[in-house]
Amino acid sequence: MSPQPDVSVVIPTCNRPELAVRAVRSALGQTHRNLEVIVVIDGPDEATERALAEIGDPRLKVIPLPERGKAPNARNTGARAALGRWTAMLDDDDEWLPEKVARQLELAEAAEVEWPIVACRMISRTPRADNVMPRRLPEPGEPISEYLVVRRGLFYGDGFVQTSCIMAPTELWRKVPFTVGLRRQQELDWTLRALCEPGTALIYAEEPLVLWHQDENRERISLENPWQEQLEWLRNSRHLFTPRAYAAFTLSVLSSMAAPTRDAKLFRELLNEAREHGRPGAVDYLTHMQIWALPPSVRHHLRDLVVGRGNKDKDTERQGTPHAE
Structure with a gap:
């Protein structure tokens, strides 16, 4: 690996050492090897620190935070520490397929805008079935807010963006940080705000490159229902x-x-x-x-x-x- 990695991978985690190790190994196992993996441990968590120390890869960096600030704060911390020109986010309960970074770098380098936001399809895995999302890609001239939330059928997933699928210029992550305190729709909020910046565009890899584990027998942010908070966010x-x-x-x-x-x-x-x-x-x-x-x-x-x-x-x-x- 060169002294300057092409891509920084930011993984926030807390008290889930097995999941964190799985996510880290999927990032370190990318075919594009010139990258760094930054794990931000959100608060005291000795078990995760010990588990990560056993990986033994010099590309892995661990940043333990003294107290919990939740995932948006941890992602912002990782982006500030990133050395790569590009930064990709990876949730600790997800995995990347081996070609993910290489494919997104190809699209980023070929983009005709200064700050491309490169997403991809993913395999949504539940205890009942595997589904590929999003089911379609944006059409020319389609407003991105409509692509991401307007359904063409009764089920979500026609248009979609998820944190583990996004790679963008590190400078953009720093200019447009995640909204600290927002429990749901963090990636939607970030994507729509980031696309307000001049020189940005949302680009998708057509193939699924992320495995999104939707285990329903454990605590997940997406299972919370803070509808009052979300209504306030929507109005604002x-x-x-x-x-x-x-x-x-x-x-x-x-x-x-x-x-x-x-x-x-x-x-x-x-x-x-x-x-x-x-x-x-x-x-x-x-x-x-x-x-x-x-x-x-x-x-x-x-x-x-x-x-x-x-x-x-x-x-x-x-x-x-x-x-x-």
Whole structure:
């Protein structure tokens, strides 16, 4: 490895040594080897420090923080310490496929903008099924807020961005840090704010390069439902969304967080929020109603059946289907 790594990898972690080691090994195992891996341990955590010390790779750097500040703060700390021209984020419960960094570097170097934000597809792995997300890539001229949140069907994942999929210039991460204190939608918030900077563009690798583990038997930020906090964030971030995207986010993401309350008043409040400040479409209304009508376990099962079937059909098409004789 040269003294100056091409890419810095930032992994925030806390009290999950086995997961952290798995994530680190997937980063160190990249085919593009001129990189550094910065693990930011979010607060006192001797078990993780010991586990990482056993890896024995000089490209690994560990930054233990004296107290917990949560993942956005840890990512910002890692970006400030990065030596690479590019920085890629990796959550401690995810893994990278071996070609991830090499492929994104190709796209970054070929980009015609000063600050390309390079994302990729990923394999979303649940206890029930594997699905490839996002299911489609942005269309020319499509507003990114609409691409990321407007559904074309009843299930999320048409457009998508996730932290472990993003690589961007290190200077951009420092100029546009993660919002400390925001528990959900951290990557959506960062992406929309970063794209407000001149000279930026969102570019996707077509192939899935990340394995997103959605284990449902352990604590995960994405399983929290802070709907009041998210509604406040959405209202403060209205300038980042088109009216169509604002309504879609309200009736899908916010709705899914608020639905466990079974509060009919809140059901109507979200409808009014979407109508007053956004422009809902038919799919948004249907999404809102099915989220409140069906238990999460039923929705998850239906989504895996429908989306998983679609992914299998696409795989068959790519491989070539033999004609019946």
